[in-house]
Amino acid sequence: MGEAPALLVDDLHEGPLNGLELNNGTCKTTATIGDKTYVIGGADDGTLSIEVQNFDRNLGQCVHPTVQGTKPISCKGLSAVPLEDRILILKKGSKPDEQIWFLEVDTQYVRRQQKSLGTEVVAWSKGVIGSAEKPVVISGPSGVGKGTLISMLMKEFPSMFGFSVSHTTRAPRGMETDGVHYHFTEKTIMEKEIKDGKFLEFANVHGNLYGTSVEAVERVADAGKRCILDIDVQGARSVRASSLEAIFIFVCPPSMEELEKRLRDRGTETEEQILKRLRNAEAEIEQGKSSNIFDFILYNDNLEECYEKLKKLLGLDGIVSSPPKSGLREINLPTDYSVSKVDNKIIINSVSSGDKESKNLIVLDVSLLKGGAPGRTRGLNFQAIDSFSNGLNGIHHLS
Ligand SMILES: Nc1ncnc2c1ncn2[C@@H]1O[C@H](COP(=O)(O)OP(=O)(O)OP(=O)(O)O)[C@@H](O)[C@H]1O
Numbered sequence: 001m002g003e004a005p006a007l008l009v010d011d012l013h014e015g016p017l018n019g020l021e022l023n024n025g026t027c028k029t030t031a032t033i034g035d036k037t038y039v040i041g042g043a044d045d046g047t048l049s050i051e052v053q054n055f056d057r058n059l060g061q062c063v064h065p066t067v068q069g070t071k072p073i074s075c076k077g078l079s080a081v082p083l084e085d086r087i088l089i090l091k092k093g094s095k096p097d098e099q100i101w102f103l104e105v106d107t108q109y110v111r112r113q114q115k116s117l118g119t120e121v122v123a124w125s126k127g128v129i130g131s132a133e134k135p136v137v138i139s140g141p142s143g144v145g146k147g148t149l150i151s152m153l154m155k156e157f158p159s160m161f162g163f164s165v166s167h168t169t170r171a172p173r174g175m176e177t178d179g180v181h182y183h184f185t186e187k188t189i190m191e192k193e194i195k196d197g198k199f200l201e202f203a204n205v206h207g208n209l210y211g212t213s214v215e216a217v218e219r220v221a222d223a224g225k226r227c228i229l230d231i232d233v234q235g236a237r238s239v240r241a242s243s244l245e246a247i248f249i250f251v252c253p254p255s256m257e258e259l260e261k262r263l264r265d266r267g268t269e270t271e272e273q274i275l276k277r278l279r280n281a282e283a284e285i286e287q288g289k290s291s292n293i294f295d296f297i298l299y300n301d302n303l304e305e306c307y308e309k310l311k312k313l314l315g316l317d318g319i320v321s322s323p324p325k326s327g328l329r330e331i332n333l334p335t336d337y338s339v340s341k342v343d344n345k346i347i348i349n350s351v352s353s354g355d356k357e358s359k360n361l362i363v364l365d366v367s368l369l370k371g372g373a374p375g376r377t378r379g380l381n382f383q384a385i386d387s388f389s390n391g392l393n394g395i396h397h398l399s
């Protein structure tokens with residue numbers, strides 16, 4: 001850690017708020033990035049609201065941006081730390097998994113949204129401790145064995161992988177459970193939710209709507225697991241174009257005859273649906289092999305061999321079962337603290353002497369952030385230090 005003096009965030013970034021109209025919320029703070037001051041405060045509906053003000057005092061202009069992403073729920077107080085393209089928000093008096101958030105103000109995702117909506121946009125993204133691996137997108141024609149391979153992976157590595165449960169307007173098959181295999185939904189409801197921006201991607205597949213909600217991907221990240229998406233080629237293309245960094249795998253059948261046999265033997269579709277899926281398969285295989293969407297193509301001839309190859313490309317060969325989760329995954333912020341920033345380290349210093357539950361110094365490392373809106377921000381790391389018993393580990397000059 002460098003010798004730079006600590007900057008007290010609340011002192012540094014309290015912008016000139018004179019003349020700014022604020023809500024009547026309980027907690028508010030400000031952060032400045034570029035020429036904009038962001039006011040983040042409690043709203044009447046119990047959520048944190050955002051108000052944006054350009055720093056141009058002559059114009060006195062106040063912009064209310066379109067706010068995207070799931071908003072954090074209310075809290076007793078908050079601190080805001082401006083980073084390059086987003087603001088780190090630390091919520092006081094919240095549950096451990098609710099304490100760290102990011103308000104993205106100039107990320108690639110936000111800039112894209114601004115361009116397409118033609119308005120000022122900011123986006124919420126919850127912070128997740130640790131560096132869960134990139135999500136895995138698995139595509140391929142119907143009946144090739146995607147679901148079978150994913151089941152094998154989830155069975156062997158239950159604590160490592162989590163399935164992104166898609167929405168679909170198709171009817172459930174005999175053994176399928178709502179909320180487990182899919183969220184089965186009405187077309188009009190899903191269309192409304194698509195309009196409301198709930199989906200990371202969606203597509204019309206074999207005559208029905210299918211889509212991955214942002215929440216489906218966030219749930220897996222919240223559980224500290226690596227997300228697996230089973231989606232068609234159109235969906236994979238959309239995810240590739242989104243800001244969700246993932247590994248893209250296309251599964252190919254050994255032949256069209258074998259694909260037809262698998263679909264017929266599965267016995268879940270009518271003759272008409274089987275023919276439709278087979279017709280679509282030809283184009284999907286063509287696109288899967290020729291487009292530059294996919295990082296890997298896997299041939300699923302012999303199932304066991306294909307599964308071994310899948311494990312190998314995910315770096316799992318030789319791993320017998322899920323390794324134990326390493327490190328602490330939840331931060332426990334003190335009830336009262338001050339916040340300062342040195343390089344990419346956020347220093348959270350307890351100011352309440354009687355707080356026995358938490359260490360009195362927490363150093364949060366934001367240098368390796370990954371992901372973000374739409375979805376969670378991964379890659380946060382922290383170190384909790386008890387400065388009374390252990391010394392300050394070389395960072396005593398900061399407090
Ligand atoms: N390598 C394989 N050899 C023989 N049969 C297989 C192989 N892989 C999967 N199967 C069988 O093929 C059928 C289709 O597999 P699965 O349901 O996993 O396909 P899918 O790609 O997920 O299809 P969909 O996209 O329609 O959900 C299943 O009955 C499965 O048991």
Ligand SMILES: Nc1nc2c(ncn2[C@@H]2O[C@H](COP(=O)(O)O)[C@@H](O)[C@H]2O)c(=O)[nH]1
Pocket residue numbers: 139140141142146166167170201202203205206210211212230231232233234235236
């Ligand atoms: N674009 C998306 N495609 C999806 C999603 N969920 C599933 N799928 C694909 O649909 C077909 C058919 O699935 P089935 O369960 O009806 O056999 C298959 O290729 C899936 O990969 C999704 O959320 N988005």
